[in-house]
Amino acid sequence: MNINRERLNRHLKELAEIGKIGETGVCRLAHSKEDRQGVDLVKKWMLDAGLTARIDGFGNLIGRLEGRDKEKPILMLGSHIDSQPYGGRFDGTVGALGAIEVVHSMQDNGIVPERTIEVICFSDEEGSRFNKGIFGVRALAGMLEEGELERRDKNGMTRREALKEFGVDTDVTESPIYKKGDIAAFLELHIEQGPVLEGKDRPVGIVSGISGPIWLTVTLEGFAGHAGSVPMSMRQDALIGASQIIRKFDELVKEEGTDTTVGTVGSMQVFPNSRNIIAEKVEFTIDLRDIDLQARTELEQKLYRVIEETSSAHQLKYEIKDDTRSEPRYCADWIKEIMGEEDDKLGFDSPTLMSGPFHDALIMSYISDYGMIFVRCEKGISHNPLEYAEMEDIEKGVQLLYATSLRICQETEESHLVTGGNQSSALDSTK
Incomplete structure (x- = not known):
């Protein structure tokens, strides 16, 4: 029951054409016309994968696949597709498109999950435009601050104005969307953005926590x-x-x-x-x-x-x-255990490592247990057009995400799910 590597590769290449700079770079600033074009394209791929899809008032793209038991807390997968002004093709997009591929592969294999799955492309993770990132996920978790919509970019445009141009009417009273207990687990796949995996000659890593x-x-x-x-x-x-x-x-x-x-x-x-x-x-x-x-x-x-x-x-x-x-946030032990077991079956021998960069998962940890998977990137380069990850490594990362998602959807007993996150305090180790 493997994922469809060719389809995932095609999606990565097509999305990289939106906001393309030079041969390999990308500029899709949050709430920009390029960001909207990207969101519309990814929304189409969500629909192709059998998800329903909508764009909320904060610019988040949310896909949903109903599970057999609608009372169970959901499994959430995702990342972001906005970029730095001088960014690469893989930061965020590997996790966002990899999450869609997980659901699409389930559909291809005739799998109906026991619990509902949501796939989210979070709005403005990078924070480069308004000097305050992880915006969309903070809106979902009820962690927006006073004056968020009045923050201005370098051209003097407020976030509120930018979101209106993006095509949504924002109402901060709609936040939060989720609370503790709604989500069984949040899983995010991301390129490492550092040199550890390359130094260990490993394609994939299991994250212990976020600085x-x-x-x-x-x-x-x-x-x-x-x-x-x-x-x-x-x-x-x-x-x-x-x-x-x-x-x-x-x-x-x-x-x-x-x-x-x-x-x-x-x-x-x-x-x-x-x-x-x-x-x-x-x-x-x-x-x-x-x-x-x-x-x-x-x-x-x-x-x-x-x-x-x-x-x-x-x-x-x-x-x-x-x-x-933000304080450091640690991945849930039970999710790391599942990832480790599935990693052993796949034969990847993935090390455990911490994340220096922050991610949407950092905020999700306040309302849900979370786990992260890293994919090796060449020389650890990121936030740069030279950012690069081998498709073979990406495929392995998404395969581990797929296997972990299946376990959480199909096998995990509800008593094992302790929502609220940040359970483990273990620092880096190597399997």
């Missing part, structure tokens, strides 16, 4: 002046202050972080951005992650002291905006 991310936006404000006339000792240069903070942040993570700590400054805006004017205002982002919550908290506090001391030394005003904050 908790902190996203901060730091704004420093000094005073503009002529680059040729203001003495160095009298300057309030926001860019110099930002540069020192960024360098010290990098040193802090490298010297005092754990093996799983990562820190990144990925975006910066300078005002007035002229070569012969001292920078008056600088805004930059900070991304800090670790599976070890205590270690992350300690580094965050040290970072705040660095910002305060550096700003004081350069006579700068500073503001720190908290954009995203």
